[in-house]
Amino acid sequence: CQRRVQETRLGNVEVMLAKETMFPLQRESLDGAFVAFVLHSQIDKPGFLRSVMDLLKPGGWLAQLNWHLIPETTQGPPPERRIAVEDVFRLVEEGGFRTVLRRELNDQQYMMVSHK
Numbered sequence: 001c002q003r004r005v006q007e008t009r010l011g012n013v014e015v016m017l018a019k020e021t022m023f024p025l026q027r028e029s030l031d032g033a034f035v036a037f038v039l040h041s042q043i044d045k046p047g048f049l050r051s052v053m054d055l056l057k058p059g060g061w062l063a064q065l066n067w068h069l070i071p072e073t074t075q076g077p078p079p080e081r082r083i084a085v086e087d088v089f090r091l092v093e094e095g096g097f098r099t100v101l102r103r104e105l106n107d108q109q110y111m112m113v114s115h116k
Contacts, residue, residue: 001015002015020042020043020044020047020048021044021047021048021050021051022051023051023055025055026055027054027055028054028055028056028057028058028060029055029057030055030056030057030060031056031057031060031061032056032060032061032062032063033052033055033056033060033061033062033063034063034064035052035062035063035064035065036064036065037065037066037067037076037077037109038064039064039066039083039088039091040066040067040077040081040082040083041077041081045083045091046091046094046095049062049091049092049095049097050095050096052095053095053096053097053116056116057116058116059115059116060115060116061113061114061115061116062092062097062113062114062115062116063111063112063113064088064111064112064113064114065105065109065110065111066082066083066085066088066109066110066111066112067082067108067109068082068085068107068108068109068110069082069083069084069085070082070107070108073108075108076108076109085102085110088112089112092112092114096116097114097115097116098114098115098116099112099113099114100113100114100115101113
């Protein structure tokens with residue numbers, strides 16, 4: 001990951017190793033968090049979202065990319081591991097976030113932005 005960051009010349013990115021709900025960061029230390037195709041693989045989805053919430057400053061944002069729940073597809077995780085859009089909305093809202101944007105990226109993926 002660090003090599004990719006250096007290749008793209010991103011100066012404001014720090015690569016860190018984290019556990020599912022334990023991040024090596026201080027509470028309320030982030031303006032925002034970007035997670036791509038992560039939620040479906042979490043064992044404790046509400047715990048993961050609570051952990052992200054704890055890291056965000058007041059008014060902070062969570063941008064996430066997710067896979068649509070499509071019965072038959074050859075891309076991405078198998079359908080049984082995907083989460084329906086309405087279930088992601090529910091998990092996010094129950095985690096204390098307020099969703100402000102959802103955008104279709106293509107027929108397989110979407111982006112959701114939520115605020116603390």
